Amino acid sequence: MAKPLLEINGLKKYFDVKGGVFGRKVGEVKAVDDVSFTVMEGEILGIVGESGCGKSTTGKSILRLIEPTEGEVKFDDRDITGLDEDAMRKLRGDMQIIFQDPYASLNPRHTVEKIVGEPLLVHGMTSAGKRKERVKELLEVVGLSEYHASRYPHQFSGGQRQRIGIARALANNPKLIICDEPVSALDVSVQSQILNLMEELREEFNLTYVFIAHDLSVVKHISHRVGVMYLGRMVELTDKDKLYDDPKHPYTQALLSAVPTPDPDEKRERVILEGDVPSPSNPPTGCAFHTRCPQAMDICKEVRPRFEEIEDNHFVACHLYT
Amino acid sequence: MSDIVLELKDLHTHFFTDSGEVPAVDGVSLTVNKGEVVGIVGESGCGKSVTSLSVMQLVPNPPGRIVGGEINFKDENLVNASNKRMKQIRGNEIAMIFQEPMTSLDPLFKIGNQMVEGIRLHEKVSKQEARNRSIELLKLVGIPRADEVIDDYPHQLSGGMRQRVMIAMSMACNPELLIADEPTTALDVTIQAQILDLMRNLNKEKDTAIMLITHDLGVVAEICDRVVVMYAGQVIEEGTTREILKAPNHPYTKGLIRSLPNMKQKEQKLYSIPGTVPKPKMGRIGCRFAPRCEFAFDRCFQEDPALYQLENGRSSRCFLNDKTEGSLTGNGETIVGN
Numbered sequence A: 001m002a003k004p005l006l007e008i009n010g011l012k013k014y015f016d017v018k019g020g021v022f023g024r025k026v027g028e029v030k031a032v033d034d035v036s037f038t039v040m041e042g043e044i045l046g047i048v049g050e051s052g053c054g055k056s057t058t059g060k061s062i063l064r065l066i067e068p069t070e071g072e073v074k075f076d077d078r079d080i081t082g083l084d085e086d087a088m089r090k091l092r093g094d095m096q097i098i099f100q101d102p103y104a105s106l107n108p109r110h111t112v113e114k115i116v117g118e119p120l121l122v123h124g125m126t127s128a129g130k131r132k133e134r135v136k137e138l139l140e141v142v143g144l145s146e147y148h149a150s151r152y153p154h155q156f157s158g159g160q161r162q163r164i165g166i167a168r169a170l171a172n173n174p175k176l177i178i179c180d181e182p183v184s185a186l187d188v189s190v191q192s193q194i195l196n197l198m199e200e201l202r203e204e205f206n207l208t209y210v211f212i213a214h215d216l217s218v219v220k221h222i223s224h225r226v227g228v229m230y231l232g233r234m235v236e237l238t239d240k241d242k243l244y245d246d247p248k249h250p251y252t253q254a255l256l257s258a259v260p261t262p263d264p265d266e267k268r269e270r271v272i273l274e275g276d277v278p279s280p281s282n283p284p285t286g287c288a289f290h291t292r293c294p295q296a297m298d299i300c301k302e303v304r305p306r307f308e309e310i311e312d313n314h315f316v317a318c319h320l321y322t
Numbered sequence B: 001m002s003d004i005v006l007e008l009k010d011l012h013t014h015f016f017t018d019s020g021e022v023p024a025v026d027g028v029s030l031t032v033n034k035g036e037v038v039g040i041v042g043e044s045g046c047g048k049s050v051t052s053l054s055v056m057q058l059v060p061n062p063p064g065r066i067v068g069g070e071i072n073f074k075d076e077n078l079v080n081a082s083n084k085r086m087k088q089i090r091g092n093e094i095a096m097i098f099q100e101p102m103t104s105l106d107p108l109f110k111i112g113n114q115m116v117e118g119i120r121l122h123e124k125v126s127k128q129e130a131r132n133r134s135i136e137l138l139k140l141v142g143i144p145r146a147d148e149v150i151d152d153y154p155h156q157l158s159g160g161m162r163q164r165v166m167i168a169m170s171m172a173c174n175p176e177l178l179i180a181d182e183p184t185t186a187l188d189v190t191i192q193a194q195i196l197d198l199m200r201n202l203n204k205e206k207d208t209a210i211m212l213i214t215h216d217l218g219v220v221a222e223i224c225d226r227v228v229v230m231y232a233g234q235v236i237e238e239g240t241t242r243e244i245l246k247a248p249n250h251p252y253t254k255g256l257i258r259s260l261p262n263m264k265q266k267e268q269k270l271y272s273i274p275g276t277v278p279k280p281k282m283g284r285i286g287c288r289f290a291p292r293c294e295f296a297f298d299r300c301f302q303e304d305p306a307l308y309q310l311e312n313g314r315s316s317r318c319f320l321n322d323k324t325e326g327s328l329t330g331n332g333e334t335i336v337g338n
Helices: A055-062 A085-091 A112-122 A128-141 A146-150 A158-170 A188-205 A216-222 A240-245 A250-258 A298-302 B048-055 B083-089 B111-122 B127-140 B159-171 B189-206 B217-223 B241-246 B251-258 B298-302 B329-337
Strands: A004-019 A024-040 A044-048 A070-075 A095-098 A176-180 A208-213 A225-230 A233-239 A308-311 A314-316 B004-017 B020-033 B037-041 B064-073 B094-097 B177-181 B209-214 B226-231 B234-240
Touching: A004 A055, A004 A208, A024 A055, A024 A208, A024 A233, A044 A055, A044 A216, A055 A095, A055 A176, A055 A208, A095 A158, A112 A128, A112 A146, A112 A158, A128 A146, A128 A158, A158 A188, A188 A208, A188 A216, A188 B251, A208 A216, A216 A240, A225 A240, A225 A250, A233 A240, A233 A250, A250 B189, B004 B048, B004 B209, B020 B037, B020 B048, B020 B064, B020 B209, B020 B234, B037 B048, B037 B217, B048 B064, B048 B177, B048 B209, B094 B159, B111 B127, B111 B159, B127 B159, B159 B189, B177 B189, B189 B209, B189 B217, B209 B217, B217 B241, B226 B241, B226 B251, B234 B241, B234 B251
Parallel strands: A044 A208, A044 A225, A095 A176, A176 A208, B037 B209, B037 B226, B094 B177, B177 B209
Antiparallel strands: A004 A024, A004 A070, A225 A233, A233 A314, A308 A314, B004 B020, B004 B064, B226 B234
16 A cells, blocks of 8 residues: 655635725635645646636645645645745655746747756756756656757747656656646647656656646556645545546536537537536635526525545545535 | 538638748648538647638738639629728628637627627618617527626626627628637637537527538537648648548548547547648649558658549548559558557
């Protein structure tokens, strides 16, 4: 049994909303509202949800790129929420992130060598010669070659840029990589190349991924377990096969049925949800999903359902199962 | 049924840039029949958006220009149509919706003003009448509280609502053809399902032909009757949605379908087409896809393949369909077996 590498307990991130002449606090946006999960060593945990559900904020809070409001983040049995900046910087050698937009996450004025070499410098590899050697090695690992090192980001295609982003994340041999929508901006044929690369790298370097995406079929392909988020809360978390074959939460059911499949023979019962995701600054009382839920009951409006294990390894937050 | 609404014949749209002439659309021919939903699929840079902009004469000029071919809308060739005539057509006979609903609505004007302006441009009606009609349209596309929303500004609406407003605007004058350029790409899946449902209903009820541009084969399977696959400015395959998705003929289409992560299968390794989409350039000889194609042989690099006509109105731009090159059966099996 693998041991947990990352444990999240009751993570919350509230953003203040300021208004009025004096910029006083007039409200809060509950971007992440009491989320808990664990990630085992060598595992890929997928997090899916629609835009604004807090999945990216969760990812960034884990690395403390955004300071969480409340909750505990345990990495390798060590609570990291209390660490000072210096200790945190050192720790980030072990926890890295890949961003969605390979156009915006690479500095256009730096060469690839500088971009990939920077984390090495930060983490103490001061010899320029060694860095150069390591950059070359990293570029080859992600399927680029040595001569790319002296080029600038604009000279690369989207897929190649994402490879550079991956090389940068790999630079210090991390244990955990948070992947924040790494393939969303890519074309289908390039997307599959990057997914395969990430899969290979995980095996080669024994990495653990938290894979954040909105594309359910991509998440299904790459993850071992999948968590579904809605309006800042985790609504369901289980093995991917269980989640896709037997979704329990009405939101997961609707989400899965909404994905168009390129199979003209497949006829499905489609649940089309009405309305939009409510605003997280003023979330509905009780269960956040009750305003759109086809199976909502009276209790859903009043009491927030607990996130509980209803079957072995199958966590759901819904009153239908309590 | 087969009244042709739009016919493109050998359309060439080139861009004249500082670094030379770029053939973004390089000889595209296709037809859209009355009441039909035709999907145009391809990766970014394959010329699908430029094709649709060419129909509306919206390609920025300079640098872009239609250098050859015909765009026949009903019995009229739009390539040489005057600006005045195009203004009558745009929004009235052919309407268009874009990918990003935020940038296609003017943030400084209320929804109602923008809709009324469009209606009054094409029809002689009073402001009040146009406003009433706008409210009707907003209700038609499923906007709750339509009589209040009409006085909202675009930033007060969510992405899905904005796209609904765009669709309402485009339906204002009962166009015969609706060009939808990636209408759901910026939206979440549950909202995407709502919008696709809405477009399907409009197509059924009003018999509007739809030309849907997308990169998502799932969306195509959902709504399209026929599919045109584009690669590097050319049509490379055409057929009914069912046939294209079930039995693709061109190696590119095959690869594209195989590289999709599937929610049903439990394959560990995804298939991927090596390399990336080539940049369009002038004077290229040979099949555009040959450098990435696993079936490519010498002839693919030496001559341009024609669009071979197959049975059931299908066509495919690949030498493997040339009778003189031998049978295709061997290749048909590789996709099943792998």
